[in-house]
Amino acid sequence: MHGHADDYPPVPPMTAALSAACPRCGHGRLFNGLTKLKPACSVCGFDYTSMDPGDGAAIFVILIADFLVVGLALYTEVTYAPGLWVHFFIFGPLAVVLSLWLLRTIKALLIALQFKHNAHQGMIDRT
Ligand SMILES: [Zn+2]
Numbered sequence: 798m799h800g801h802a803d804d805y806p807p808v809p810p811m812t813a814a815l816s817a818a819c820p821r822c823g824h825g826r827l828f829n830g831l832t833k834l835k836p837a838c839s840v841c842g843f844d845y846t847s848m849d850p851g852d853g854a855a856i857f858v859i860l861i862a863d864f865l866v867v868g869l870a871l872y873t874e875v876t877y878a879p880g881l882w883v884h885f886f887i888f889g890p891l892a893v894v895l896s897l898w899l900l901r902t903i904k905a906l907l908i909a910l911q912f913k914h915n916a917h918q919g920m921i922d923r924t
Pocket of ligand 1 (some may be wrong): 818819821823824825838839840841842843858
């Protein structure tokens, strides 16, 4: 069951990200719950502990979700001038749902890109 990366056909990073699947085999689940990384793939045994997207996903979520939700709220306010309750009940939940979905997807995308490009922690070669 546990194999080398060359034993598996390449999985496009966007496909792995949208399905939150293992970047090596494309079948195993990447997360335990919403955004907590599993220790390893349940299908191919790929060790996820070496994959670390850090805070990168959160920065992208803040930039993308805020731009979309605030832009849409401003457009709605200027165009239709609805009551404050419309903003509260539409854009509040939209911001939460969009942020959670984006956080999960972008975190999976960063992990898939790390795997594809064989990215590692930087080290100084003193030899
Ligand atoms: Zn796998």
